[in-house]
Amino acid sequence: MPTSTPLPSLGKTAETSGENAQIWVISDGTAGMRLQAIALGEALIATDTTNQTSLDDIIIKPSWWLRHLPRLVPFLPKALLSSWLGSIGDRLSKDKPAIIITCGRRMAGTSIALNRLSKAHAVGTSTIHIQDPRLPPHYFDILVVPQHDPARGANVVTSMASLNRLDMSKIANAANQLGEKWRALPTPRVAVLLGGSNRRYGISAMMAKDMARQLADFAAKTGASLALIPSRRTPANLVTQLTAALGPLPYAVMDQAENNPYPGILGLVDAVIVTSDSVNMISEATITGLPILIAEWQSETGRIGAFHDAMIAAGHIAPMRDQLPQNSFTPLFEMPAIVNSVLARLNS
Numbered sequence: 001m002p003t004s005t006p007l008p009s010l011g012k013t014a015e016t017s018g019e020n021a022q023i024w025v026i027s028d029g030t031a032g033m034r035l036q037a038i039a040l041g042e043a044l045i046a047t048d049t050t051n052q053t054s055l056d057d058i059i060i061k062p063s064w065w066l067r068h069l070p071r072l073v074p075f076l077p078k079a080l081l082s083s084w085l086g087s088i089g090d091r092l093s094k095d096k097p098a099i100i101i102t103c104g105r106r107m108a109g110t111s112i113a114l115n116r117l118s119k120a121h122a123v124g125t126s127t128i129h130i131q132d133p134r135l136p137p138h139y140f141d142i143l144v145v146p147q148h149d150p151a152r153g154a155n156v157v158t159s160m161a162s163l164n165r166l167d168m169s170k171i172a173n174a175a176n177q178l179g180e181k182w183r184a185l186p187t188p189r190v191a192v193l194l195g196g197s198n199r200r201y202g203i204s205a206m207m208a209k210d211m212a213r214q215l216a217d218f219a220a221k222t223g224a225s226l227a228l229i230p231s232r233r234t235p236a237n238l239v240t241q242l243t244a245a246l247g248p249l250p251y252a253v254m255d256q257a258e259n260n261p262y263p264g265i266l267g268l269v270d271a272v273i274v275t276s277d278s279v280n281m282i283s284e285a286t287i288t289g290l291p292i293l294i295a296e297w298q299s300e301t302g303r304i305g306a307f308h309d310a311m312i313a314a315g316h317i318a319p320m321r322d323q324l325p326q327n328s329f330t331p332l333f334e335m336p337a338i339v340n341s342v343l344a345r346l347n348s
Contacts, residue, residue, distance in 0.1 A: 022056050022097040026088065026110060029059040031232075032280050033104040036130050036163040040144065041101050043339045056097070060088055062110050070109030074139055078120050081113040089114070093121050099346075101128045108133035111140060126346055130163060142345050144338065148306035157341040159334050160310060161283030166263055167333065168287065175267030181252050182261055185225040188270040188324060190218075192226050192295075193262070193285065195278040196233030200304070207297050208238040211275070214295055214320065216245035218273070221322045225250035227265050231278075266290070271324055274317075276300050279307055286316045289331030293320040 023041045027034035034057070041055045063084035066073065073081065082089045092114060100118075102111040111129045118125035126141040132149035133140075143156045144163070152158075192215060197203045219226050228251060230239055243253060254261060263284065266272065271291040274282045276298075285292045294317055300308055311317045315330040 022054050022095060022099075024056050024058055024097040024100045026058045026060060026100060026102050026107065026114075027104075028062055028106060030104065030106070032162075033107065033131075034059070035165065035280070037101040037103040039163045039165040039335070040128065040130065040338070040342070041099075042165060043335050044099065044342065047339060047343065053098075058088065060086075060110070062107065066109035066113055067106050068109075070105075070112060070133065070135060073109045073112040074116070078117060082117060085110070085113055085117070089117060092117055092123055092125065096123050097125050099126050099128060101130065103130035105131065105133050108135060115140060128342065142342055144342070146303075146307065148303060148310055155345055157338055157345070159338055160314065160316075161286060161307075161332055161334060162280050163335065163338065164280065164284045164287075166266075166284050166287050167335075168267075171263050171267040171288065174262075174264030176264070177259075178261055178264045178268060179258075182227055182265060182268060185227060185252055186250050188222070188224045189268060190222075190224040190226055190324070191265045191269040191272045191285075192228050193272065193274045193278070193281045194228065194230045194234040194238065195275040195281065196231065196235055196238070198233065198277050200277070200302075201298065203235050203238070203297060205237065208235050209241055211238060211295060211297060212241040212245045215242055215273070216247075216249070218320060218322065219246060219249045219251070222324050224271070224324060225252075226273075227251070227261070227269060228253040229260075229262050229265060230254060231281075233277075273320055276304070276308070279304065282307075282311065282317060283332075286311070286329075286332040289329055291325040291329050292317040293325075294318070295320045 023044060025037040025041050027037060038057060045053045045055055066084050100114055108129060111127050115127040128142045129140045130144045132145040132151040137143050137151055137153040137156050143151055145151045145156060145158055147158045147160050239253060266288050271293060272285045273293045273295050274285055276294050276296040316332045318325060
C-alpha cells in the first residue's frame with residue numbers, strides 16, 4: 001500500500017486523549033456494503049506507519065428518515081438529525097473519529113447527517129461514502145464511486161470494480177491451507193462462485209435448472225473439474241441440480257460444515273466462473289489475472305450491465321463459452337491507486 005502521503009489528523013493527539021485515532025466504518029450490516037467500507041478503512045490504516053490508527057466496525061439500524069429521505073438531510077435542523085442518529089451522534093462529539101466510512105444508498109443520509117454535525121461541533125471528522133448516492137457530491141467530503149455511475153467532481157474518486165480486501169498474498173496464504181479435497185481435483189481446475197437471488201431478481205426453479213445445465217455443459221466440453229463454492233444467497237436446489245447434472249464428471253462442493261475454501265481456491269485454479277449477479281465476487285476474482293468467466297442467470301441491464309460491459313472491454317472478464325480461454329486476462333488491483341487518491345483529497 002502507498003505510504004508517501006500521511007493520513008490526516010491521525011495518531012495520538014490531544015483530541016484523542018492518548019487513545020488510538022479511529023476510522024469508523026458504519027453500516028446496517030449488509031455484507032456487501034459493510035465489507036467494501038472495511039476494505040477501504042483497512043487500506044488506509046495500512047498507510048499509517050506509526051501504527052496509531054484503529055478501525056471501529058459499527059453496525060446500526062439507520063433511522064427510517066435518514067434511510068429513505070436523504071435529500072432532506074442537508075436542510076433539516078441539526079437537533080433533529082442528532083435525535084435521528086441516536087447514540088452514534090452522541091459518540092461523534094466524544095470520540096472524535098478522524099474518518100467515517102459508509103457505503104450504499106441506504107447509508108447516505110446517515111453520512112450526510114454525521115458530516116453536518118461534525119462540522120457544526122468542530123469535531124474535525126472527514127466523511128467518505130462509497131457508491132453513488134445519487135445526491136450532490138458536496139454533501140460528502142469524499143465519494144468513491146464506480147466508473148459506470150454518473151457522479152463526478154473534485155471530491156469524487158472513481159473505481160472500475162467494487163472495493164475488496166483481497167490481494168495476491170492473502171490468496172496465496174489461504175491456498176496453502178486448502179485440504180486434499182480441493183487439491184485432488186484434476187487439472188484444469190475451475191472455481192465456480194455461485195451467487196443467487198438479489199434485489200433485482202429472484203432465482204426461479206427454471207433459472208436454477210438452466211444454470212446447472214450451463215455449468216455441466218461447460219465441464220463436459222472443456223474437461224475441467226469444478227470447485228463449487230455456493231454463497232448464502234445460492235438456492236439449495238441449484239447445488240442439488242448441479243451435482244446431479246455433473247454426474248461422473250470431477251467436482252468438489254463446499255460443505256457448509258467445513259472451513260470456507262474461499263479465497264484460497266482462487267490460488268489453486270486455472271480459471272474462475274462467477275454468476276452474473278455478484279459485482280463483489282467478480283471484482284475480487286479479477287485481482288488474480290486468471291480467466292474470469294461470467295455465467296448469466298439472465299441478461300444483465302442497468303448499472304450491472306454497464307459494469308459487465310466495462311470489465312469485458314478492459315479485458316478483465318469474458319462471457320462463459322464452451323471452451324477455456326487460452327489468452328491471458330488483465331488483472332485488476334485498484335486499491336493502491338484509490339487509497340492514494342483518497343489521501344490526496346483528505347490532505348488537500
